[in-house]
Amino acid sequence: MSKLTVRLGKLELRNPTILASGILCSGSLLKRAAIESGAGAVVTKSLTMDERGGYPTPVIVGVNEGLVNAVGLANQGYEGFLSQELSLAKGGKIPVFVSVAGSDSKEFRKICVRAEEAGADAVELNLSCPHVKKHGLEMGADPITVRKLVKEVKGTLKIPVHVKLGLSDSLKDSAIAAQDSGADAVVAINTIRAMAIDVHARKPVLSHVYGGLSGPAIHPIALRCVHELYEHLSIPIVGCGGVEDWQGAIRFMLAGATSVQIGSAVATRGVEIFGRVAKGIERYLDAQGFKNLDEVIGSVHR
Numbered sequence: 518m519s520k521l522t523v524r525l526g527k528l529e530l531r532n533p534t535i536l537a538s539g540i541l542c543s544g545s546l547l548k549r550a551a552i553e554s555g556a557g558a559v560v561t562k563s564l565t566m567d568e569r570g571g572y573p574t575p576v577i578v579g580v581n582e583g584l585v586n587a588v589g590l591a592n593q594g595y596e597g598f599l600s601q602e603l604s605l606a607k608g609g610k611i612p613v614f615v616s617v618a619g620s621d622s623k624e625f626r627k628i629c630v631r632a633e634e635a636g637a638d639a640v641e642l643n644l645s646c647p648h649v650k651k652h653g654l655e656m657g658a659d660p661i662t663v664r665k666l667v668k669e670v671k672g673t674l675k676i677p678v679h680v681k682l683g684l685s686d687s688l689k690d691s692a693i694a695a696q697d698s699g700a701d702a703v704v705a706i707n708t709i710r711a712m713a714i715d716v717h718a719r720k721p722v723l724s725h726v727y728g729g730l731s732g733p734a735i736h737p738i739a740l741r742c743v744h745e746l747y748e749h750l751s752i753p754i755v756g757c758g759g760v761e762d763w764q765g766a767i768r769f770m771l772a773g774a775t776s777v778q779i780g781s782a783v784a785t786r787g788v789e790i791f792g793r794v795a796k797g798i799e800r801y802l803d804a805q806g807f808k809n810l811d812e813v814i815g816s817v818h819r
């Protein structure tokens with residue numbers, strides 16, 4: 518067991534870096550994130566019941582310190598991905614978490630059951646997409662809905678259930694509802710609703726007008742969310758938002774995250790980011806004289 522090994526509930530990760538959902542979508546790209554770049558685990562694109570073409574282009578734009586995207590949950594539908602791509606992703610020999618985006622508790626349950634049967638190591642319930650109606654943020658921002666969904670899914674699965682929440686006034690209450698209903702971990706946060714405007718065209722850049730902001734611009738907000746959740750939860754928290762280097766990952770862990778997801782930086786800095794961040798964390802542990810990451814996690818609260 519190396520210094521970088523972390524336990525995420527029942528799962529053991531070789532290091533705390535995880536590929537965030539929606540960034541690399543095919544099974545072979547997920548495998549590459551594991552083998553060539555050293556991620557500790559990978560999350561699939563969010564899967565819906567039926568194939569979704571997503572919104573017309575443009576669906577993503579670079580802004581100061583981040584990206585705004587409204588891809589529209591484009592994916593091939595759960596059955597296609599789980600029967601054709603998941604086994605390729607598993608070839609990376611690290612845990613593969615299947616992200617699920619249903620529109621009601623029945624859909625969540627159905628996709629999750631199939632994901633477990635197909636070999637997922639955990640499911641991540643996406644209750645936080647900010648730009649697709651009925652598939653996200655409005656579910657995660659309502660603690661009663663969160664409770665119902667998590668209970669429904671937990672009642673039928675053996676693999677861990679992670680719940681991904683977004684920025685809302687009820688983040689804390691929704692996270693507590695997820696924990697009370699048996700969630701194994703909470704992931705915080707998804708992108709934050711935003712937009713970009715082209716001054717020459719005098720028009721919104723994205724076809725969908727509003728999208729979700731990711732990257733360094735949201736990091737301090739995500740950090741605050743993790744810090745606050747740590748005060749109220751006993752299950753592991755996975756930090757997500759704007760990690761571009763080892764310092765970002767360590768900040769999340771000091772605030773209370775057990776592991777850290779990386780999304781936009783894979784696009785802006787290359788897939789090698791996982792290995793670089795893991796190496797930086799290892800050097801930090803050595804320089805600070807820490808034996809393992811347990812000594813770091815949540816230590817800003819002590």
Ligand SMILES: Cc1cc2nc3c(=O)[nH]c(=O)nc-3n(C[C@H](O)[C@H](O)[C@H](O)COP(=O)(O)O)c2cc1C
Nearest residue numbers: 537538539563586643707731732758759779780781
């Ligand atoms: C192009 C793009 C597509 C995304 N698709 C998904 C998705 O399908 N499901 C999901 O839960 N999050 C999705 N996200 C959100 C990321 O997983 C992550 O929560 C967010 O980008 C913040 O992390 P980052 O700043 O490291 O990118 C997407 C983000 C981007 C930029």
